[in-house]
Amino acid sequence: MTRTVRALLALALLLTLTACSGGGGDTVTIYSGRSASLVGPLLERFAEQTGISVDVRYGESAELALLIDQEGDRSPADVFYSQSPGATGFLAGDGRLAALEASTLDHVDERFRNADGQWVGVSGRQRVLVYNTDLMDEADLPGSVFDVVEEPWAGQVAIAPNNGSFQDFITAVIASEGEDTAVQLLADLAATEAPTYANNSAIVEAVSRGEVAMGLVNHYYAFRFLDEDPDLPIANHLFPGDDVGAMLIPSSVSVVQGSDQTDGARQLVEFLLSEESQRYFAEETFEYPLADEVPAVATIPPLSGLDVPVIDIDELGDGLEHTVELIRDSGLSG
Amino acid sequence: MLAAGFAAPLVFLVVQASGFGQPFTDAMTDPDNLAPLGRSLLLASSVAVAASVLGTASAWVVTRTDLPLARMWAVLLALPLVLPSYIGAFTLQAALSRGGLTDSLIGLSLPEVRGFWAAFAIMSLLTYPYVYLLVAARLRQLPSNLEESARLLGHRPATIFRRVVLPQVVPAILAGALLVFLYAVSDFGLPQLLRYDTLTRVIFSNLLDRPVSTALALQLGMLALLIATGERAAVGRLASAPSRTAAKGRSGLRWPLRRWRVPSLVAVAGLTTAALVGPMTVLVYWSVRGIVNGSTRPSSPIADPGQLLAPVLGSATGGILAALAATVVVLPVAFLTARHRGRTADGANALVVAGFAMPGLIIALSLAFFTLRAPGFVAGLYQTLPLLVIAYVVHFGAQSLRAAQVAVAAVPSSVIDVSRTMGVSRTRRLLRVELPMMAPSLLAGAGLVLLSALKELPATLLLSPPGFRTLATDVWAATTDAFWAEASIVSLVLVALSAVLTWLLVLRRADALS
Numbered sequence: 001m002t003r004t005v006r007a008l009l010a011l012a013l014l015l016t017l018t019a020c021s022g023g024g025g026d027t028v029t030i031y032s033g034r035s036a037s038l039v040g041p042l043l044e045r046f047a048e049q050t051g052i053s054v055d056v057r058y059g060e061s062a063e064l065a066l067l068i069d070q071e072g073d074r075s076p077a078d079v080f081y082s083q084s085p086g087a088t089g090f091l092a093g094d095g096r097l098a099a100l101e102a103s104t105l106d107h108v109d110e111r112f113r114n115a116d117g118q119w120v121g122v123s124g125r126q127r128v129l130v131y132n133t134d135l136m137d138e139a140d141l142p143g144s145v146f147d148v149v150e151e152p153w154a155g156q157v158a159i160a161p162n163n164g165s166f167q168d169f170i171t172a173v174i175a176s177e178g179e180d181t182a183v184q185l186l187a188d189l190a191a192t193e194a195p196t197y198a199n200n201s202a203i204v205e206a207v208s209r210g211e212v213a214m215g216l217v218n219h220y221y222a223f224r225f226l227d228e229d230p231d232l233p234i235a236n237h238l239f240p241g242d243d244v245g246a247m248l249i250p251s252s253v254s255v256v257q258g259s260d261q262t263d264g265a266r267q268l269v270e271f272l273l274s275e276e277s278q279r280y281f282a283e284e285t286f287e288y289p290l291a292d293e294v295p296a297v298a299t300i301p302p303l304s305g306l307d308v309p310v311i312d313i314d315e316l317g318d319g320l321e322h323t324v325e326l327i328r329d330s331g332l333s334g
Numbered sequence: 335m336l337a338a339g340f341a342a343p344l345v346f347l348v349v350q351a352s353g354f355g356q357p358f359t360d361a362m363t364d365p366d367n368l369a370p371l372g373r374s375l376l377l378a379s380s381v382a383v384a385a386s387v388l389g390t391a392s393a394w395v396v397t398r399t400d401l402p403l404a405r406m407w408a409v410l411l412a413l414p415l416v417l418p419s420y421i422g423a424f425t426l427q428a429a430l431s432r433g434g435l436t437d438s439l440i441g442l443s444l445p446e447v448r449g450f451w452a453a454f455a456i457m458s459l460l461t462y463p464y465v466y467l468l469v470a471a472r473l474r475q476l477p478s479n480l481e482e483s484a485r486l487l488g489h490r491p492a493t494i495f496r497r498v499v500l501p502q503v504v505p506a507i508l509a510g511a512l513l514v515f516l517y518a519v520s521d522f523g524l525p526q527l528l529r530y531d532t533l534t535r536v537i538f539s540n541l542l543d544r545p546v547s548t549a550l551a552l553q554l555g556m557l558a559l560l561i562a563t564g565e566r567a568a569v570g571r572l573a574s575a576p577s578r579t580a581a582k583g584r585s586g587l588r589w590p591l592r593r594w595r596v597p598s599l600v601a602v603a604g605l606t607t608a609a610l611v612g613p614m615t616v617l618v619y620w621s622v623r624g625i626v627n628g629s630t631r632p633s634s635p636i637a638d639p640g641q642l643l644a645p646v647l648g649s650a651t652g653g654i655l656a657a658l659a660a661t662v663v664v665l666p667v668a669f670l671t672a673r674h675r676g677r678t679a680d681g682a683n684a685l686v687v688a689g690f691a692m693p694g695l696i697i698a699l700s701l702a703f704f705t706l707r708a709p710g711f712v713a714g715l716y717q718t719l720p721l722l723v724i725a726y727v728v729h730f731g732a733q734s735l736r737a738a739q740v741a742v743a744a745v746p747s748s749v750i751d752v753s754r755t756m757g758v759s760r761t762r763r764l765l766r767v768e769l770p771m772m773a774p775s776l777l778a779g780a781g782l783v784l785l786s787a788l789k790e791l792p793a794t795l796l797l798s799p800p801g802f803r804t805l806a807t808d809v810w811a812a813t814t815d816a817f818w819a820e821a822s823i824v825s826l827v828l829v830a831l832s833a834v835l836t837w838l839l840v841l842r843r844a845d846a847l848s
Contacts (some may be wrong), residue, residue, distance in 0.1 A: 037811060038815060055801060056800075057717075057796075058795065059792075059795040062542055063695055063792065063795070063796065064796075066544075066695075067698070067699065067796050070699050070703045072706065074716075086542075161539075162535075162538070196529055198526050202527065206431070209428075209433030209434055209437075210432060210433040211431050211432045224816045228624065228818055229623065321542060321543050324540055324543050327539075328546075
């Protein structure tokens with residue numbers, strides 16, 4: 001064989017050895033649907049403070065949930081940290097999650113935790129209408145999320161029908177306004193040809209370019225975009241507090257059933273709800289802290305003063321499959 | 335037997351499906367679910383045709399005409415292969431849409447970059463190199479005497495191309511087109527960003543509705559098996575043509591382009607601009623914008639370029655191991671399929687090829703399912719580097735299989751006969767006679783696997799060892815949170831690493847392929 005092949009073999013062997021080192025001991029394994037840039041620094045702090053080492057597997061929440069489901073009893077995962085209760089509900093339905101302790105659950109308002117203790121909310125993203133400030137005046141924006149299918153806004157509001165947070169929103173509509181209203185909304189969105197995008201980022205990007213005037217997204221994307229380029233002509237518009245369009249979607253954390261690191265896993269959940277972590281979410285990721293009373297940063301209104309609609313968030317976990325089905329049947333294709 | 339590993343995803347889907355009962359049957363027979371299948375077929379076959387035309391035409395122009403700077407174009411034309419489809423699609427979309435880069439610079443934009451036409455155009459631009467590489471290599475190998483005779487007889491270039499050149503490169507075109515087709519069928523990133531509802535995209539939108547996603551994934555698997563069998567039948571019929579017997583000869587004629595010189599140059603330059611320079615420009619623009627504004631977070635490669643070391647090492651490790659393993663694993667299948675015909679060979683070939691059509695996520699889930707239900711030693715492989723490499727091999731083995739089949743066929747039977755008469759043992763013959771002759775082709779095939787593994791995302795996320803990072807996972811992480819500058823910088827590093835490795839392994843050895 002050639003020298004190149006031999007050199008490559010040697011390199012590969014060396015890299016294998018370095019890549020395989022580490023592991024063992026008391027290690028809490030987290031499957032995280034939240035990305036490294038959002039929660040990585042926080043998980044490092046946890047490891048430093050407690051001496052418990054942490055392995056994190058980052059991925060899409062739904063894909064990680066499917067993986068835990070396939071892994072069954074032998075899942076390496078101790079903690080599942082999901083973008084929203086949707087993917088968590090899938091696992092809870094299959095009995096793959098362990099109940100959290102009451103003292104842990106009590107950190108968080110009842111609205112943002114599971115009644116059976118299967119998950120607890122950590123931080124919140126609010127649904128908003130992002131709009132292009134060159135194309136729209138704040139005064140001319142719709143007053144309710146249901147107005148986006150009415151004139152003059154119809155067809156000008158972008159959505160991401162395949163995205164988890166849009167699905168959560170539709171589940172919330174079903175829970176608060178009834179299935180007929182949700183089906184009607186989806187049908188109207190399809191009939192008025194609402195522009196569809198792959199995800200929240202793509203919507204905000206298109207709005208910032210002026211390709212579309214408005215879009216239904218989570219609140220913090222506009223902050224991220226403005227952080228990268230402060231001149232972008234975008235802003236968030238909040239629907240009034242009694243409107244389901246202003247709902248808060250919690251990220252959620254659970255302990256996996258059959259974990260052999262239950263203590264470490266529970267400590268980690270506690271840590272995520274501690275004042276330090278909650279402050280981190282408020283200051284670093286522009287999210288709403290959900291535990292106790294930690295104020296959000298000045299740019300976003302504090303949760304206590306925030307008039308969010310009361311929605312049974314548990315529905316987000318239970319109703320996801322049905323929601324996906326309704327979106328599929330509506331003919332909306334993203 | 336080795337091919338059995340490649341059956342894991344399909345067996346997994348069947349096992350899952352059998353537990354779902356009625357909802358699965360409903361999803362499988364629901365006529366509404368046939369529409370995405372139709373769209374996948376439409377997109378993949380039209381992309382395969384367009385990529386074949388682009389790839390064959392550009393290969394002919396750089397190898398057979400007096401195009402200025404032909405050597406430079408020969409390299410540039412192959413490079414779009416290093417762009418992951420999600421990066422290519424995202425950058426071109428952002429560049430060409432209303433208010434995008436071309437709009438703000440020269441006031442030029444498209445009404446909407448989405449749907450079938452956008453997916454078709456961009457996917458064709460990113461995949462034609464599969465055909466280009468195979469056809470260019472074939473053209474370089476073809477002896478030119480037939481073409482010369484035809485020219486002496488007074489035939490026009492177009493006639494000679496159609497009657498003499500084309501029949502000899504058809505197997506190479508078909509092999510490339512099959513890879514393009516499978517790539518297009520299995521890709522998720524591009525249809526997702528451009529919002530064209532292919533089968534893969536619908537599978538991902540319905541992931542947690544498992545009867546539906548399993549039914550659709552099975553449809554995809556069956557489609558792949560059908561295509562693989564069909565292609566083998568087609569190639570089998572063509573293999574009897576004299577093309578494979580041609581020895582490497584003096585490279586062919588160079589036609590003077592004359593009045594076609596400028597149009598050809600414009601066409602080749604336009605193709606490389608659209609497929610390579612365009613996306614790269616957007617990446618550079620976003621990187622510079624981000625560096626000028628500075629980054630707000632400490633772990634960003636803008637603040638700390640050392641952050642790039644771990645993902646570069648991870649990508650290189652995974653990619654190189656996958657390339658080596660794929661080459662070794664598919665070699666027996668290549669021997670079987672190139673020297674024997676029959677059901678076993680056809681079946682093995684189809685299974686390996688089907689692996690390329692399955693989404694990486696399905697491959698990862700199936701390996702998780704089987705590994706963890708196996709006895710201790712095998713279960714211990716779960717989420718280690720070897721298992722990740724196995725996933726890459728199952729997913730991308732089809733590419734090295736193509737190269738290996740060519741390599742096996744290239745060993746003249748006379749050489750085998752001579753060594754057999756001289757009493758050389760089978761192993762010794764393989765090591766000392768056959769492998770050295772096959773090495774260039776095998777390396778080129780390994781290069782294709784390496785490139786694909788570098789771009790791979792879903793299986794890497796689910797199966798890699800804890801803490802393992804690759805450039806692709808870092809790009810994904812940065813884009814999900816809209817850290818554009820960071821995503822662009824890591825993408826550029828990914829493209830650079832891929833380009834260096836493509837140069838070393840594929841382009842320098844492209845002659846050996848086909």
